[in-house]
Amino acid sequence: MNYVITAPEQASVAVAGTEQRFPVHRIYCVGRNYADHAREMGSSGREAPFFFMKPANAVLPAAAGQTATMPYPTLTSDLHHEIELVAAIGKGGSDIAVADAPGHIWGYAVGLDMTRRDLQADAKKLGRPWCIAKGFDASAPIAPITPVAQAADIAHAEIWLKVNGQTRQSGRIDQMIWNLAEIVSHLSRAWRLLPGDLIYTGTPAGVGAVQRGDVLEGGITGLTPLHVRVA
Ligand code: MN
Numbered sequence: 001m002n003y004v005i006t007a008p009e010q011a012s013v014a015v016a017g018t019e020q021r022f023p024v025h026r027i028y029c030v031g032r033n034y035a036d037h038a039r040e041m042g043s044s045g046r047e048a049p050f051f052f053m054k055p056a057n058a059v060l061p062a063a064a065g066q067t068a069t070m071p072y073p074t075l076t077s078d079l080h081h082e083i084e085l086v087a088a089i090g091k092g093g094s095d096i097a098v099a100d101a102p103g104h105i106w107g108y109a110v111g112l113d114m115t116r117r118d119l120q121a122d123a124k125k126l127g128r129p130w131c132i133a134k135g136f137d138a139s140a141p142i143a144p145i146t147p148v149a150q151a152a153d154i155a156h157a158e159i160w161l162k163v164n165g166q167t168r169q170s171g172r173i174d175q176m177i178w179n180l181a182e183i184v185s186h187l188s189r190a191w192r193l194l195p196g197d198l199i200y201t202g203t204p205a206g207v208g209a210v211q212r213g214d215v216l217e218g219g220i221t222g223l224t225p226l227h228v229r230v231a
Contacts, residue, residue, distance in 0.1 A: 008057070009057075010023050010024075011023070011024040011056040011057045011059050012024055012059075012061065013059060013061045013088070013109065013142050013144065013145055013198075014061055014062070014063055014064060014143075014144035014145070015107070015144060015145050015146075015147065016064060016144040016145060016146045016147075016150075016223075016224045017064075017144075017150070022088055022106070022107070022145050022196070023196050024056040024057075024059055024196055024198055025056060025194050025195065025196030025197050026053065026056060026194070026196070026197045026198070027053060027054040027055070027056060027058060027059070027140055027197075027198045027199075027200065028051050028052075028053055028187055028191075028197060028198070028199045028200070029051065029052050029053065029054065029084075029113055029134065029199075029200040029202075030049055030050070030051060030178070030183055030199070030200065030201050030202040031049075031050045031051070031052060031202065032047070032050075032177070032202065033049065033176050033177050033178055033183075033201060033202025033203075034171060034175050034176060034177065034202055034203065034204040034205065035175065035177055036171070036175070036204060036205035037202070037203055037204055037205045037206075037207065038177070039205070040205050040206075040207070048186075049177075049178045049182070049183060049186050051187060051190070052130050052134055052135075053135065054113075054134060054135040054139055054140050054200075055135055057137075058135055058136065058137060058138065058139045058140040059140045059141075059142055059198075060138040060139075060140060060141040060142065060228070061141075061142055061144075062141060062142065062143050062144070062226055062227060062228065063144070064143075064144050064224055066227070067215065067227040067228065067229050068141055068226075068227065068228045068229070069228075069229050069231050070114065070138050070141055070228050070229070070230050070231065071137075071138060071230075071231055072211075072212050072230055072231065073114075073116060073136050073137070073138070073139070075116065075119065075132070076116035076117075076118055076119060077118060078116065078117040078118040078209055079114060079115070079116060079117070079209060079210055079230070080114070080115045080116075080117040080207050080208060080209055080210070081112055081114065081161055081163065081168065081169070081207060081208065081210055081216055082112065082113040082114070082115060082169075082203035082207050083110070083111075083112060083159060083160065083161035083169050083203055083204070083218045084110075084111050084112065084113050084159075084200045084201055084202060084203050085108060085109075085110070085111075085154070085157075085159060085173055085180070085201045085220055086108065086109040086110070086111035086142055086145075086198055086199065086200050086201070087105050087107075087108060087180055087183075087184070087198070087199045087201060088105065088106045088107045088108070088109065088145050088196075088197075088198055088199075089104055089105065089106065089184075089193050089194070089195060089196065089197040089198070089199065090104065090105065090106025090107070090195055091103065091104045091106070091195060092104070092192060092193050092194040092195055092197075093188055093192070093193055094188050094189070094191075094192040094193070095188060095189055096184055096185050096188040096193070097185060098181045098182055098185045099181075101180070101181035101182075101184035101185050101188075102148075102180075102181055104184055104188075104193065105148055105180070105184065106145075106147060106148060106195075107145040107146055107147045107148055107151070108145065108146055108148065108151055108154055108220070108223055109142050109143050109144065109145040109146065109223060109224070109226075110142070110143040110159075110218045110219060110220050110223050110224065110225060110226040111140060111141065111142040111143070111198075111200055111218075111226065112140070112141040112142075112161075112216065112218060112226065112228060113134070113139070113140065113200045113203060114136075114138075114139045114140070114141065115133060115134055115139070115207075116132065116133045116134075116136065117133070117207075117209070119132050119133040120133035120134065140198075140200070141216075141226060141228045142198075142226065143218070143223065143224045143225060143226035143227075144224045146222070146223050146224060151222055151223065152221070152222040154173055154220060154221070154222055154223070155173060155174060155179075156172060156173060156174045157172065157173045157220050157221035157222055157223075158170070158171075158172055158173075158219075158220070158221045159171050159172065159173060159204060159218075159219070159220045159221075160218070160219055161206070161216060161217070161218045161219075162216070162217045162218075163208075163210060163214050163215070163216055164214055164215055165215075165217075168206050168207075168208055169203065169204050169205065169206035169207065170204065170206065171204025171205065172204075173220070175204060176201065176202060177202075180199075180201060183199060183201055184199070187199065210230050211230065212230055212231060213229075213230065213231075214229070214230045215227070215228070215229050215230075216228045216229075216230070
């Protein structure tokens with residue numbers, strides 16, 4: 001291709017146990033998908049799932065066994081952690097039925113939906129978009145992806161986050177309000193999903209602030225853990 005400027009680098013994530021990488025196309029995120037977190041953010045009941053996005057190059061991929069360094073972002077003094085199960089789409093489609101959704105998922109990973117909570121609160125108050133609160137550089141740390149074929153059943157897996165060794169978030173994947181198949185189905189009615197799309201599926205209760213120097217360790221039973229240091 002004869003581009004007029006240098007083409008941007010393809011964002012990608014490590015694949016567990018290999019040198020191969022998963023190319024990232026888009027990043028979708030689900031809001032308020034665990035009842036206890038929905039309550040802590042001030043809502044109740046089973047509202048329809050809602051989505052927001054981060055740019056593909058917001059991924060901060062951690063190599064297996066390594067601690068990724070996340071620079072403390074500008075413009076905030078209230079950087080929050082949200083530990084999440086990430087689904088990696090391997091087969092695209094629109095109007096995907098819930099029963100067919102598992103066949104579109106290539107793999108799973110542990111991810112963090114890092115959030116400028118103060119800017120998100122301002123955006124909510126003013127009815128403005130969340131981009132600046134959610135879609136900033138390095139806002140999507142992610143551990144290596146485990147292919148579905150090699151992953152244990154994660155439907156009832158534990159999900160947790162420790163900050164400096166102290167447990168901050170702890171839940172189970174089966175506490176999601178909308179399960180993974182339902183999320184894929186809903187998303188695919190709004191967008192034609194494509195290979196390379198990542199879906200951050202929401203966080204359990206216990207979100208909170210991190211400071212420069214903090215070390216975050218996130219895990220989901222059966223998946224490669226995520227280690228991030230805030231610098
Ligand atoms: Mn989130």
